[in-house]
Amino acid sequence: MSSFSPGSDLVEAREHLRVLVDGVLAKLRAGVLPTLAEREKVDCKEEAGRRGRGGSLLVGEPHNQEAARQLANEVTCMANTPGGGALLVGVEDRTGQLLGAGLDAEWLRHRVYEHVGVASAVEERRVEGVRLLVLYVAEAREPVEDLNGRIRWRTGGHCVGVDRAEWWLHRQLSAGHDPMAQVTQRTEADVSPGAVAVARRYLAAGDADAAAEIGGTTGDLLRSLGVLRPDGRLTAAGALTFCPADRTHISLSVWDVEGGELLSAPRQMVGLSLLEQIALVDERLDTLNKAVRLTAGPGFAQNYVRQLPPGAVREAVLNGVVHRDWMQSDPVAVTWIEEDSAIEVVSPGGFAGGITSDTALTQRYARYPALADLFRALRLVEKQGLGVDRMYRDMVVLGHRPPLLREEAGPRVRVRLVGGSPVVPVMNLMAGIRPEVRQRDVKVALIVHTLLHEPFTTALHLTRILQRGEAEAAEALEVAADCVVGEASLIKRYKDVWVLTDEAVSVVDESAGNEVLRRRGVLSYVRPDLAGAEDVARRWLASHDRYSSGDHSALTGLTYTGARGQLERLERAGLLLRGEGSGRSAHFIAGPALQPTGRSPRDGDG
Template sequence: MATFGPQRRRELQKVVQDLVGAELDGHLPPLKEREDLDFKEEAGRRVRGQLEPGQSQNQEAATKLADEVACLANTRGGGVLILGVEDGTGRILGTALDREWLRQAIHRAVDVAPYIEAHRVAGQRILAIYVAESPTVVEDTSDRIRWRVGDRCVPVDRSEWWIHRQEALNVDVMAAESSASPAAITPGAWKLLTAQLSPEGEPLDERQTLQRIGVLRGEHLSIAGELLLTPAGRVLVELTLLDIQGGQVTNRMQPAADESLLEQLERVQAALDIANDHVTLERGFTHRSVRRVPRSAAREAILNGLIHRDWGSPEPTQVRWFDVDSILEVRSPGAFTGGVTSENILAERHARYPALADAFRALGMVEKEGLGVDRMFQAMIVLGHRVPSIVETAGPHVEATLVGGEPVRGVVEFVDAVRPVERQRDPRLALILDHLFHHAFIDVPTAARILHRDRQGAEVALRIATQTSVKGEALVVPYEDVWVLSPAARGLIAHLEAADPLRQFFRYGSTDPQDLHRIVDEWFTTHSTMRTRDLAQLGGVSRNTAQKALNELEGLTVEKFGSGRATAYRRMPADQAA
């Protein structure tokens, strides 16, 4: 028996299918004592012994089920709850609970999101709630730790749980041996393997090739190899084309279910390449053709949505392309894992399935050492696009959003002027520049936040920026305790203000009072006082213009103190500001 992963899910689904198929006179066959299967009647429906009509939402039932889900998640191999069946008798009672509502209610209660399937049996609707084994302790709604022993949940000491789980925690399900032999590899998958590993078309030795990518276990494939190279039996990734967000579907591309993951990925990528067409960037007598969303960034987003997704869920990874707005969305099942969040995704590296991630690396399809996300950010920024968004959403799912379109010519020209040339490909520099295209200054805490690094890592990145040049001068220079674009750099991007009114490139490089007031507001988020020369330096304006802008704010949001050369301004207390 597999203990977790896709193979374990298939085993449990087979158990449920056999039970459903054995229904007789409104009853499922009586259960033999086992840890991974239980019948549950929907709580809260019996009133004075009478079974009341079911509802789509039932919080009492969701709470009780959440406790049972937590218990199964703590049990080796997880299991399945069949809701809508009387325990002990197997009598089918049915349930009207909405699947998605129940899934999210359980997730909110115990931080486990089970997969739920509905079945129609003897005229009644029942739910099969599949629970994967958890790699960490799961407490129920009463803060208890329980696991299954035989046919019931019993308390377990936290230390005992970890002792029993220590060996299992070191196992990567994708590294385990599957029941599939190399003979099950599809011709299409082998063709893609050959193209990836032998571009010259040289014949490949099957066994050596499978060993090279790390998916051979004796005479069988690993679970990762089975997933990558053999018929999937279902759609693993699909592409939907829409005109705008919330608009009309213009096309949908679903690969054949009998294709492997490699083949399905290739078909989706090919279809996306057609939709994500090229635009021409003219520079004098030269023309540069680029896609609306860089292909490398789009491919990295899709690969991340496959490699790091929860393969215990049968839901496909969904790729959406919004044509009018040049937006790519990749939505994959499963939450962030290993401490990764939206705020540290550029720094934290964690593979849910290390063996699968390693197979993709061996194929040369993803970056080593987890640098792919960094490259995705860099590829978008250097064309003037927004920084990608990667967030966890309800379900749970992870959604990556890349907003492309026409490149911003001024940004491209600016990046082309960066020296040494190697720094044009540095994701750290790209993120610092993106910030300074929209803000007058950057400090160490801000750099640490946008780079997802600690203070030391932020200081290193800022040092790199000061040692980089444009037009023979420093790219970034220090000012007091912050860093700003040098005069040479400002001169290169001065015309960017009109490039994209929504994104407000270089809005601080003007004498407009509102732009200067924004600099003042931003400065006071990290500083207690501001002098006239501070605003003059940050805004690139004369001292007289800076003085006028500060005087306009005096009595409204700032107050003046000191005199002569010691004159400065500070933010007024909130209860005194006009």
């Protein structure tokens, strides 16, 4: 009996694909045309956009957007194919000539992931001096749509269309299938008419074209969603979503304050399908989530916004429903707290697939892929995991705190969103960011949120906030630095840290004296009182040996004279000590009250 290591099957599959790629390359070198050399697992592709007039071959570009889109579509085809496959890039389709690939490997991998959510491995190969790229694509755990909304897989060396029901039927016959893809004894006759009506309503709201395409019988609808098999039986995901339930799956309660008076008890929804229960909770939350009138401000046209972003509320609820542990009988508990304009969603079962509260923003995993795919097909949720990004972004662009996600004993996962009146100056700043596409970038939004509440940041500090490595956080900072507000950059370097530019601060600072802003912690470090000055000095000296009047002026917006006066008052209070040196070398170091335990006050003094 041989030993087994988790993930070994994936390693073996990758090595098998590599052998197949080597075989295709050998045949190409021998003059065999790609149509004969290709196998169901290996597809040869020429980079799109490299042909000029008369079919002349142009120089390959490292950031060829057209080629990235073309290959993203081909990656989805391979991902949907049982066992996955490989794309050999840089080979002329008709003749098998090795043309070479100009695409940057890491850029291509990232662009493909951005387009279709599949993270393929990209390997460079040199054949007779020609640079080729090989994209190794693992088999997907759920159907992957290409950029045109199609689901395709490879059959006989070609990509052909496949419907969701056939895809899941094949998955059910495979080892280790998803329990939600299992066949049940329920049929179309067991489907609730109310659930069908709700499904059509959600589809029409999310995509009018899709709703038109699935018009017709209930069977047509269910087959298009991939939950009705050719033999007329429903999958477990379909039965759960569309058939009457024997218990309440979602309980919604309304309180005035936490631990206060119960304003509305959970409604019993036995006999209603999961989809009908979702619709009722959705409608009730839409009523509770009141509109707030905006004061005048540039950059946004709407006169009202909700106390909480509706998309964030729906994502919190549906995330709890789709990714909960369905082996437990407890309902997903949704609580609306009136006075705080807050919502809490508690779902049975802990995080799965290696996700934690520190990686939920960036990691992707579906406990039940068939159920997650059904909710995407219904246009209820975003592509896997992207809704969490949007939940974070939608909260901070209104000046609210980022969502709280944590695992608790049970296990269970709690998500908390706290809203209320938006911070209009923060909205003004976010709406003024150019290029406009960066207003939708969750990384930029979180960087701005951080710098509105802290005087400076670094890539290392942002690793926890962005839930990315230090190199990716540094890249995100460079992206934010390329953004502009008005005629100036959004953020800039100051020594070894990053700060908001004066222009960005000025967009918000016109209301910085407002007590509401101060209570929210927005720009509390700008022109601070002595307690605020102490906080800024403490933050700086936690990672630096010295603090000068110039540093304090740059971080707080005070004049040089005003900054020096504050630091001297902190010195008299024993919080700072004057370092050795004068003139341009004058500085302060941490006094005993600011000193970390075990460090001498004079350590690091120049």
